[in-house]
Amino acid sequence: MTDVYLVGVGGQGIITASRMIGQAALSAGKHVLLSETHGMAQRGGSVVCTARIGDLHSPLIPDGRADVILSFELLETLRALPKASRSTLVISSSERIVPVSVSTKRLKYPSVQDVRAAVEMVTEKLVIVDAPRLALQAGVPMSSNIVMVGALAGTGALGLARKHFEAALEAVIPRKIPENLRAFSAGFDSVKGLAENL
């Protein structure tokens, strides 16, 4: 049983990413449940999705029980910490989307170091992925979400073979397949060598 808690900002393609994970699990013969935030999310609000792989009935992940937190945005990584415990693997994009509350209330947006420090108080297993840069380098600037799924696949945390993810990618986004596979590879390769330590 593996519980993945996906967080980020509306518009980042998190639902699509959760669908890719779900489809990968399904094609590997596993039972999976995905939950999503709809409607309000596109208006730039915080988005939460879950992907629960295994013989489960309910779609939500209790506090402290996420096996993986896959975060598409730095601030949301911090907001997700109640779902983490010392055994959680946190894979966070370094992307920053500054919420209007920072501007209007003159608040501080945390730095990458702030995020690292706060996460490491809960778990040592943290990987930060520069998804926007990797997406740009792969020549597919709007594919940060695919990069992040690639990174998740690369850690091996879900115990699913790469081919299942690649098949899922084609099934869920049936266009620009070569480009998207490049973005996926970029994320996959970026965590190479880290897998043993996680």
Next chain:
Amino acid sequence: MRTVLDPAPGTRILMLGNEAIARAALEAGVGVATTYPGTPASEIGDALAQVAGRAGIYFEYSTNEMVATEVAIGAAVSGVRALVSMKHVGLNVAADALLTFAYTGTKGGFVLVTADDPSCHSSQNEQDNRYYSLLGGLPLLEPSSPQECYEMTKEGFELSERLELPVLLRTTTRVSHVRGPVVVGELRAAPGKRGFVKDPGRFVTVPAVARERHLVLLKKLAEAEELAEASRFNRMDRAGSGGKRGIVTASAAYDYAMDAAEELGLPADVLKLGFSHPLPSKKVIDFLRSHDPVLVLEELEPIIETSIRALAQRTDTRVRILGKAEGLLPRSHELDQGIVERAMAEAFGLEQRPRPAAGTPPADLPVRPPVLCAGCPHSATYFAVNKATNRKAIFASDIGCYTLGVSPPYSTADLLVCMGSSIGTAGGLAKVNEQPVIAFIGDSTFFHAGIPGLINAVHQRHRFLLVILDNRTTAMTGHQPHPGSAHGPPGSEVVPISIEDLVKGCGVKWLRVVDPYDVKLTTETVKEALRQDQLAVIIARRECALIAPRDEHGAIIKKHYIDQEACKKCRTCVDRFQCPAIFSIDNVQSIDEALCAGCGVCAQVCPYGAIKGRER
């Protein structure tokens, strides 16, 4: 899967609960499907809209849920299977039709899907629509998973035709918006036209007919209970090795119960109710007589719990029944596995095994609520209204993206209760308050519920300003069309209705149409409207930024930037106006051009001309 028609029969597909309902309806040979969009139901209508033409069924986005239900009733009494879908509060709108339809009954199967919203993720309340089955005498089906959404929808039509009664299918967010494996079956060809058989002694509910039909309904309910007793949707499940401890549960609560029991290592028998009204009394009594204690796990209202307690009393069944009355579960908000684990641990005297501590986020983490998008015309309208009124007005608001104006810096909402309430409440507010009153309503909401309110306001000589925020779509729920739209679902032909004509037809004499992107014009028009000694209406018309046509660079007009040399740091652009593309860090205001929609409103907002359009 691009559409719900794609999956081949016998395949196992990851589907949303809502998509499963749509697919099941098509497999059941539905002929007419209607809806008004609303979270968490919207995808049911959207999935059917996408394929209606190809599937040969009739689909419409109706003006509101009442009309949607009425259209479906017209088809169903003619022998054609019909499906209506809506969110929970939508059933309040449709209830007048549905409740009397239970009296006349139906010929063709009729399934009404109500998608409830425990925890009000996207709603103004979290009412528990199972009560409608009690109020109306309607069979109630409650799926716990996408696979059950599929099965119960299909069987719902059979059940409806067997009893000649409308059937209520009730989901919640954590069923409708969960994606899970569904095994699909054969699609059925859509039915052709039928012949309506006249029977006014049944279908015209004058008092004499109504009195008789109520008796018919009560008889049908007795028959429905027998069907519930025999239904495979009411079944005994086992947590672990099962045992004397009993759990009665339904809907999403069942899902949490099974996972919680697994986590606690709790052996218990679980009575899962899927066809939950009428309650299968015999099955329940048998369960009560063979288990102790019995924990009732349900979300929101103690409907099952109360029925079971009454049943135990009536049958002299002595058993400890535990539930919300003992404070084990709340009557508000959604459940989750943690809440249910604690309830079970307390009810059955179990230890919860210690778990590694959960993290906590740093204090004062900046919040990230939903906000109006970059380029949203409502931002411009609200800025102009605040400028024109100096914030000295009472704002009656309504339901849509524009409700987000309640937050600072606009704070342009003081009262909101339901779809269309802006216009009605504005009349009451204006009668008893000195301050000017401004009502905001969206285009889709106006068609849905605003017209009777507007007619009333004209007729009763209410004096306020109505601003119709016309962004040419039903935005919040996914940009569905509405009666003002030139296009309906693919393959359909529609007639767009002019809001101006409607407003004038309601008798309004003072009407202006403005483009919110013209801040000066909008501000002046609002000032002029407030000087009128009569009801005034302004249509603020500009297409939603998310669907507005874009050039290859994604900009509507041109990207903007802040000239730091000219910027006087007055912070108007972040303190009195709000755009997700404009941000302020260490009192340096700048624009993220990747997010900029190019609307140019910020350039008009800036009092110093420091915001400029970038020439490409």
